[in-house]
Each structure stands twice: as structure tokens, then as C-alpha cells.
Amino acid sequence: MYSGGYTGKILRVDLSNRTFTEESLPVETACDFIGGAGFTVKYLFDEVPADCDPLGPENKLIYAAGPFTGTRIPCASRMAINAKSPLTGAMGVGLSGGHFPVELKRAGYDALIIEGVAEKPTYLWIKNGKVSFRSADDLQGLTSTDCQQVIKDELRDQNVRISCIGPAGEKLSRLACIVNERRVVGRRGLGAVMGSKNLKAIALRGDQQMTIADEEKFKAARKRMLDAMKKSPVLYSQFAHEGTSGNVDNCTALGIFPSRNWTTTGMEDYAEKIGAEAIATRGVGRTACAECPVACSQMRLAQTPPYTGIMTEGPEYETLYSFGGVTGVVSPDAIIAADRAADEYGIDTMSAGVTIAFAMELFERGILTVEDTGGLDLSFGNHESMVQMVRMMGEREGLGDVLADGVRIAAQRIGRGSEKYALHVKGLELPAYDVRGAKAHGLGYATSYTGADHNKGYAIQEIFGLPFPYPVDRFAVEGKGALTMWNQDARTAVGDCPTMCIFMLDTSVAPFLFENTAGLLAGATGLELSPDDVQRVGERVNNLARAFNTLAGLTRADDDLPERLKTEPIPAGPAKGHCIPQKDLDLMLDEYYEARGWTPDGVPTRAKLEELRLGYAADKLGLA
Amino acid sequence: MITVRVRTIGLLKSLIRQGELDFELPEDSTVQDVLDAMAQTYGPQVAVHFVEAEDRSAHPPLRVTVNGRDIAVLGDRQTVLSDGDDILVLTPIAGG
Numbered sequence: 001m002y003s004g005g006y007t008g009k010i011l012r013v014d015l016s017n018r019t020f021t022e023e024s025l026p027v028e029t030a031c032d033f034i035g036g037a038g039f040t041v042k043y044l045f046d047e048v049p050a051d052c053d054p055l056g057p058e059n060k061l062i063y064a065a066g067p068f069t070g071t072r073i074p075c076a077s078r079m080a081i082n083a084k085s086p087l088t089g090a091m092g093v094g095l096s097g098g099h100f101p102v103e104l105k106r107a108g109y110d111a112l113i114i115e116g117v118a119e120k121p122t123y124l125w126i127k128n129g130k131v132s133f134r135s136a137d138d139l140q141g142l143t144s145t146d147c148q149q150v151i152k153d154e155l156r157d158q159n160v161r162i163s164c165i166g167p168a169g170e171k172l173s174r175l176a177c178i179v180n181e182r183r184v185v186g187r188r189g190l191g192a193v194m195g196s197k198n199l200k201a202i203a204l205r206g207d208q209q210m211t212i213a214d215e216e217k218f219k220a221a222r223k224r225m226l227d228a229m230k231k232s233p234v235l236y237s238q239f240a241h242e243g244t245s246g247n248v249d250n251c252t253a254l255g256i257f258p259s260r261n262w263t264t265t266g267m268e269d270y271a272e273k274i275g276a277e278a279i280a281t282r283g284v285g286r287t288a289c290a291e292c293p294v295a296c297s298q299m300r301l302a303q304t305p306p307y308t309g310i311m312t313e314g315p316e317y318e319t320l321y322s323f324g325g326v327t328g329v330v331s332p333d334a335i336i337a338a339d340r341a342a343d344e345y346g347i348d349t350m351s352a353g354v355t356i357a358f359a360m361e362l363f364e365r366g367i368l369t370v371e372d373t374g375g376l377d378l379s380f381g382n383h384e385s386m387v388q389m390v391r392m393m394g395e396r397e398g399l400g401d402v403l404a405d406g407v408r409i410a411a412q413r414i415g416r417g418s419e420k421y422a423l424h425v426k427g428l429e430l431p432a433y434d435v436r437g438a439k440a441h442g443l444g445y446a447t448s449y450t451g452a453d454h455n456k457g458y459a460i461q462e463i464f465g466l467p468f469p470y471p472v473d474r475f476a477v478e479g480k481g482a483l484t485m486w487n488q489d490a491r492t493a494v495g496d497c498p499t500m501c502i503f504m505l506d507t508s509v510a511p512f513l514f515e516n517t518a519g520l521l522a523g524a525t526g527l528e529l530s531p532d533d534v535q536r537v538g539e540r541v542n543n544l545a546r547a548f549n550t551l552a553g554l555t556r557a558d559d560d561l562p563e564r565l566k567t568e569p570i571p572a573g574p575a576k577g578h579c580i581p582q583k584d585l586d587l588m589l590d591e592y593y594e595a596r597g598w599t600p601d602g603v604p605t606r607a608k609l610e611e612l613r614l615g616y617a618a619d620k621l622g623l624a
Numbered sequence: 625m626i627t628v629r630v631r632t633i634g635l636l637k638s639l640i641r642q643g644e645l646d647f648e649l650p651e652d653s654t655v656q657d658v659l660d661a662m663a664q665t666y667g668p669q670v671a672v673h674f675v676e677a678e679d680r681s682a683h684p685p686l687r688v689t690v691n692g693r694d695i696a697v698l699g700d701r702q703t704v705l706s707d708g709d710d711i712l713v714l715t716p717i718a719g720g
Binding site: 244249250271276277318437464465466467471506507508574575 | 633
């Protein structure tokens with residue numbers, strides 16, 4: 001039994017009937033899934049029909065914090081949100097930091113399950129066990145910042161923590177995100193799920209303190225982690241001051257910073273123009289998630305017309321790619337402006353930028369013309385058009401309406417051979433690593449249960465050169481199956497489930513990551529999981545999510561990469577000549593499925609599922 | 625003699641004040657020889673970053689690649705270099 005860390009309660013809210021109930025958190029669920037993404041995958045699998053319409057009433061929106069959230073364990077103020085994704089049709093798990101996750105725990109809950117559809121625009125006001133269904137009529141059309149401020153004023157409490165959608169979520173853009181103050185669960189259109197439920201926002205307030213199961217163990221485990229953070233050669237000395245922007249320099253140096261819809265990777269020096277040093281010239285301060293001594297999040301202010309005075313929290317590395325490299329834009333101020341606009345409209349910066357880059361390539365190829373763009377010159381590198389397109393997508397205006405649901409749907413709408421320029425996996429636009437020069441990272445894109453997701457199986461060995469669990473040759477194909485499984489299970493088990501900031505894995509605890517999580521769990525919750533048990537949680541979550549996706553109709557054919565990555569080698573730079581031909585992808589997939597104990601078609605077996613205490617998933621799949 | 629191109633980013637680049645350097649070295653020179661040459665040229669403020677970690681299980685303080693491949697999968701610092709090799713030397717980077 002757990003005796004700390006968790007609140008032990010889950011709040012279930014039915015928007016259709018305007019009712020709510022509290023449930024206990026079963027100890028088996030805590031042991032098998034730890035929290036965060038694990039809880040949301042478990043509840044979504046159990047309760048949401050895999051074949052449902054993601055924007056229909058059967059889908060559910062599930063929030064879950066971790067067992068360390070709200071304790072003095074550093075860097076765990078995070079939460080997962082999950083629903084069946086309207087962008088991919090698969091599990092849609094995303095995570096965000098900030099202060100909302102701690103407030104969820106302080107309000108008394110480990111998780112929040114939202115069901116049904118509100119009859120009228122609604123926001124939820126949750127305070128210490130009471131739930132109010134309040135009218136959101138006056139919030140309709142408001143940007144994320146304005147929405148949060150109006151709610152705070154209405155509740156006469158400036159310290160309320162809010163999770164909300166912007167106009168893009170209301171307009172059911174499949175790229176819409178959920179904004180938690182200035183942190184965002186960005187990917188896979190979960191904002192559209194919230195919008196489909198007529199739910200504009202959730203406001204939280206609570207004063208519950210987390211109990212700690214074993215103070216001595218807790219202190220020892222916490223100290224070990226803090227010591228590792230202090231000893232890190234990168235965390236406080238560099239990462240705290242640059243945030244994620246240093247990765248522009250890193251990936252440019254490795255020749256894998258994608259450029260111009262992945263046509264000119266390695267040909268341009270983005271580090272010089274939008275790398276750490278360039279973007280630091282716009283820095284005006286730093287900010288931190290709750291209980292984080294690092295404060296990696298950078299506040300930046302645009303300094304040149306027409307963007308002068310626009311401030312944003314960010315842009316992070318991925319946004320420097322999506323509104324920078326992949327669109328060919330090299331104006332730091334335009335990227336700042338686009339980042340802020342996307343956050344205000346509530347649209348994913350990554351998918352939005354890649355979708356604009358897709359449209360730019362179509363424009364340069366003459367598939368789209370100025371008649372389609374409403375007069376905009378959508379050439380690569382045109383920063384004013386790029387920023388304008390973000391606004392048009394948020395408003396669903398003109399070409400923005402065509403693009404507002406991502407590249408896969410946009411290509412279907414546009415036709416004329418545009419599909420081959422649409423860079424996505426399972427409908428999710430590609431992140432900021434040209435994986436033709438980092439093969440395990442590419443296999444991660446192909447097999448992640450959430451689509452092309454850099455965060456579900458990040459290849460720290462290839463991108464950062466970390467030798468854990470062993471060093472690898474990033475250009476090699478063989479041996480990447482088992483490694484990708486390790487990467488996915490590790491990140492899930494020590495990041496997504498305990499909702500520990502994944503940057504701790506990259507910078508500090510990689511040498512003892514499963515031990516770190518096990519020690520913290522024992523201290524905070526009293527649950528005695530071995531390091532192997534912790535790793536097993538990651539494997540369990542990845543298997544259960546795969547089972548859901550299989551039920552949703554996804555197959556091996558969906559574990560794919562865009563044609564460009566398979567047939568067009570990187571044209572220049574340190575990764576010149578590399579690509580991932582179909583035969584290499586097939587080899588890696590075969591290795592991966594074998595490591596996972598799945599069939600050659602990528603379906604989990606009954607034996608594997610039962611080994612993971614997931615026999616109920618085998619039953620649901622109808623496996624013999 | 626061989627000529628190799630050394631590239632740096634971030635901290636090392638700011639210390640060296642150059643992102644790219646060419647080194648002329650005898651045949652059969654190794655990565656260690658390049659690091660020694662850099663340490664000699666740029667002094668202790670650079671050399672301090674080349675000290676190998678005592679604890680090999682800790683987060684490595686330096687990353688070196690030769691033609692895009694980490695030296696850990698080649699011959700570590702004893703990797704023998706060839707004319708025209710591209711060597712990337714960087715202190716750790718994180719966060720994406």
C-alpha cells in the first residue's frame with residue numbers, strides 16, 4: 001500500500017450531466033503504472049473505445065500528475081494529458097510542466113477524468129473537493145492569456161492555476177494544444193478534444209499538503225538526485241542559461257538540423273543565425289516550473305520591427321526548428337512572434353511550423369499559388385508570411401483553414417501530388433532531428449505510440465553522445481531495435497510516469513536512472529519497486545498503448561517514415577549521404593518487434609501481455 | 625603529414641574564438657594527439673575540459689566524433705586519424 005506521494009483520489013467529471021464523483025486510486029494501478037502517462041494510458045485503455053471518434057462524446061480527456069508532484073522532489077511538477085488523438089487516431093499522451101500539476105495535487109487529486117460533452121460553453125472551477133460548472137460564454141474566442149486573466153478576475157483570485165484552450169481549440173483544429181499558464185501540452189490536438197467537449201478551461205485551487213511515506217529514505221534519495229544535478233557537467237553551467245536552444249548548435253554540428261521541409265539539411269548554418277548565442281541576445285530573464293532549482297525556461301523579447309516588444313516564454317529548441325530551420329526563417333524576432341502567437345491561439349508550435357513548411361514547399365513548386373495563399377508570398381524564409389500563417393491557422397482563415405488540421409489532412413485537401421511533401425508519422429508532424437543521420441531516433445519516430453514523437457524514445461546516445469546503456473554509431477542500422485525499446489521504456493518509466501522532467505535524464509541521472517526513480521518512490525510513496533520493476537513499468541505502458549493503437553486499427557504499415565527520408569539522402573554536411581531506405585527500416589522494425597516480443601506484424605502477443613500483467617489487454621485484442 | 629578539420633560549438637567555441645580549425649599532424653596521429661595540440665595552443669582554460677572523467681559511469685564531460693561517429697564506437701581517444709577527417713569536439717549539450 002502507498003502511504004505518501006499520492007493523494008489517493010481521482011476526480012471524475014461528467015460534463016453531460018454536470019456531475020462529479022471521487023474514486024480511490026487502486027494500489028495495483030499505482031504499482032503497475034506509477035502515475036502521469038501511465039495512469040492516463042491505463043484509464044484510456046480501460047474506458048475509451050479504441051474505435052471512437054476522437055472529437056465525439058465517447059472520448060475522454062484525462063489529466064494525471066505524478067507521485068512526486070507537490071513534494072520537495074525537484075523537477076517533478078509535471079503532468080500528462082491523454083485522449084484518443086484527433087490528429088493520429090492513436091493514444092495522444094503529452095506532458096507539461098508549470099504550476100498547474102502541483103495545484104491538481106493540492107486540490108486533492110492524482111488524476112482528473114473528464115467525460116461527456118457540456119451543453120453550453122463551460123469552464124470547471126475545482127477547489128478543495130468542490131466542482132462548479134461555470135459558464136464560459138464570456139470566454140469564447142479569447143486567447144490563452146486573456147482567458148486565464150478573465151477567469152482569475154471572475155474568481156477574484158489571482159493565484160488560481162488554469163489549464164485552457166485558445167481559439168484554435170474552440171475551432172477544433174487538430175493541431176490545437178492545451179495551455180497551462182505558459183506551459184503547453186502541445187502535440188496531437190488534445191486542445192480540439194477539449195473544444196469538442198465545450199470545455200474552455202479548468203481552474204484549480206487547493207491547500208492539501210503531500211505526505212511523505214518514509215522521511216529518511218526520502219531525504220536520502222532526494223539528496224542523491226540533487227547531488228547528481230550539481231555534478232552534472234551541463235545542467236547548471238549551460239542548460240540553465242541557454243535552455244534548449246543549445247541544441248540548435250549541437251544538431252547543426254551533427255548535420256541533422258532539418259532545413260526547408262527537410263530538403264536542405266546540412267547546407268545552411270542555422271547555429272550562427274538562430275542558435276544559442278543569437279537567441280540569447282533576446283533574453284530578458286528566466287523562469288521555472290514549481291520545485292525546480294534550474295529555471296531553464298527563458299523569457300525572450302523581440303527587438304526589431306515589426307515584432308518589437310513581443311515577449312514569449314521560449315522559443316524552445318523544437319520551435320527554433322519549426323518556425324526557424326524547417327521554414328527557412330532565420331529571424332529570431334519572427335520566431336519569437338510566431339511562438340507567442342501560437343501559444344495565444346493555442347496551436348502546437350511544432351506541427352504548425354512543419355505544416356507551414358509543407359505549404360512553403362508546395363508554393364515553391366507551384367502547387368500552391370498566390371491565389372491560394374490570399375496574396376502571401378509563401379517562399380521559404382519569408383518570416384512575415386510565416387508569422388501571418390500562424391495567425392490564419394489559429395483563426396481558420398483562408399489557407400489557414402486548409403492547414404489547421406496538419407499536413408496529412410492538408411495534403412488530402414490540396415491533392416495534386418502534395419502527399420509526398422507532407423512529413424509526418426501517423427499524422428504527427430516530424431520533430432527537429434533529421435533522423436536520416438540518427439537511425440535509432442528515426443526508429444523512435446516510426447514506432448512511438450504517439451506518432452513522430454521525439455520525446456517518447458529519445459536516442460540520447462545519438463543526439464548527445466551519452467554512453468547509456470551503451471554507446472552507439474548513429475549511422476548504423478543494425479542493433480537499433482533493442483536500443484529503441486530501451487529508450488522508449490526508460491523515458492516512459494523515469495520521465496513520463498513519475499512526471500519527472502526528462503531533462504534530468506539527459507543531464508544528471510542517466511547513469512542510475514531506474515535506481516533514482518525506485519529510491520524516490522520508496523521514500524515518497526512507500527512503494528518498494530526494484531529498478532527492474534521501474535523499467536518494467538515503461539515496458540508495460542508501451543505495450544498497453546500499443547494494444548490500444550492496434551484496437552484502433554493501426555498496423556505495422558503505420559510504423560513508417562515519410563518517403564523523403566527513405567529515398568532522398570541528406571544533401572550536405574556531416575551526415576551527408578545518409579537516409580533510411582525501406583530495407584533498413586524493415587530491418588530495424590523486425591529487430592524492434594522481436595525485442596518487444598511482438599509478432600512480425602507488430603502485434604503484442606498474449607504471452608508478453610500476460611508477463612506484464614496485461615492479460616485483460618490480450619482478451620480485448622482477442623488473442624489466443 | 626595529414627590535415628584534419630576540428631569543429632567546436634558552444635563553450636569551447638567561445639573559449640577558442642573560432643568554430644573551425646585545421647591541424648597538421650604526423651601520419652597515424654590520434655584523437656588524443658589533436659586534443660593535446662589544442663590544449664597546447666589554447667592553454668589550460670581549454671585543456672581543463674579535456675581531462676578524462678575518473679568515474680567512467682558518470683555523465684561524460686566531453687564528446688568527440690570523427691566523421692560524425694562518436695569515438696566511443698571507434699577507438700576512443702586512440703582512434704587513428706586520416707587526412708581530411710572531420711572532428712567535432714564539444715562539451716555536453718542537453719535539452720530538446
